[in-house]
Amino acid sequence: MAFSKKEEFNRNDIWLADVAKALSHPARIKILKILTGMNACMCGDIVELLPLSQSTVSQHLKELKRVGLITGEIEGLKVCYCINNANLQKAKSEINKLFNQVCKC
Amino acid sequence: MAFSKKEEFNRNDIWLADVAKALSHPARIKILKILTGMNACMCGDIVELLPLSQSTVSQHLKELKRVGLITGEIEGLKVCYCINNANLQKAKSEINKLFNQVCKC
DNA sequence: TATATCTATCGTATATTTACGATTAACGAT
């Protein structure tokens, strides 16, 4: 028990659920908004804008990177985090497709 | 430590994250699709369509009900689960708004 | 080379989620 059964569902639903999971913490939603506003920015800047420690922010960034909603490239000492437009676009359209499928509106 | 800091974020982001959390398991995504296909159905029907036990499915239904994406009304012995179109519509539009804000597309 | 800065990772604690079987409560039918 407590072994996840997620793998027994269909690929696309697993992927959708995974993207939703990445969005399931307000800190991560705020990080996306921050990155949009600043276009590109480093971890330290983000830490200053959130009520969380550096290590916690780093973990949230990792989660967003894991599903591909952001990228993080090393630039000397700093790491430049950016919105990944292509993947966000895909997420947007797939989530929209789900809602259209499921909701009469 | 490990005390959640979610409450320190803004109301709308907390709500968005909460909706995303409800969508963050493929079983719950599939449940939404099942309810759409059947328009209304009881817990037992859903259990038969998922690789999960009755009690686990009941928990997933509870989570979807918690954020208002579905309704569940007692009808004699059975419970009739339904898509909540109004709330799904709201979720759809708010999530769409987020993506439009965050993604250049 | 030494030092300061930046960020990922480690170790840790606690909370939450996922999953199950068993039980309970409510109802219908016999």
Added chain:
DNA sequence: ATCGTTAATCGTAAATATACGATAGATATA
């Protein structure tokens, strides 16, 4: 009244998530 059915809840176990401080590694700069 008893029995079968349905679904929520309880108890439990394991996995995952959230959060922090401390540390390590990498790189600028003095």
